[in-house]
Amino acid sequence: MVSELGAFGTPSRFYFSTGLIVCAVMSALFIVGLCRACVAPGISRLPALVLVAYTVSIAGAGIFPLPLRMHLIMGMPSVLLILSPLLSLVLWRRTSQLPAVRAASMFCLVVMSLGFLAFLPGVLPGLIGLKQRLFHLGWCAWFLYLSYGFERAHGSGQEERA
Numbered sequence: 001m002v003s004e005l006g007a008f009g010t011p012s013r014f015y016f017s018t019g020l021i022v023c024a025v026m027s028a029l030f031i032v033g034l035c036r037a038c039v040a041p042g043i044s045r046l047p048a049l050v051l052v053a054y055t056v057s058i059a060g061a062g063i064f065p066l067p068l069r070m071h072l073i074m075g076m077p078s079v080l081l082i083l084s085p086l087l088s089l090v091l092w093r094r095t096s097q098l099p100a101v102r103a104a105s106m107f108c109l110v111v112m113s114l115g116f117l118a119f120l121p122g123v124l125p126g127l128i129g130l131k132q133r134l135f136h137l138g139w140c141a142w143f144l145y146l147s148y149g150f151e152r153a154h155g156s157g158q159e160e161r162a
Helices: 002-006 013-039 052-063 069-091 101-119 128-161
Strands: none
Touching: 002 013, 002 052, 002 128, 013 052, 013 128, 052 069, 069 101, 069 128, 101 128
16 A cells, blocks of 8 residues: 555655655645636636645645554545546636646546545455555646646736737
């Protein structure tokens, strides 16, 4: 499992936990910027606000290492992350500012959904870490797309004003 990298007694615990906290801080800053970027074109901030679930989960996993019960409790909000690309399909479908938002949302939604195979122990038994990493790959792709899409939309808006 991914969380085993930061479990009590592992040599990587300090680095893993520190990395998670840094990711949580960077995620919070990203969400603030993303919400601000949604205001200019007048699109819903809800898909961006759902990303707070990731921030809470990743911070919780860093603060409370495995096998603490709080590690599992704090990790639970991460399942809500899948709502971000799902909501973007509904709320951002009519925006022309975000390039290929529909394709990116669908791709990330499918990859994140495959990560939920981790909750099915009978499917690919013994590969829980691989199944978890599919979820991580999905949110990573989603964050990269959001960064790219909004940067491109913001950048093209700047060029038009110049």
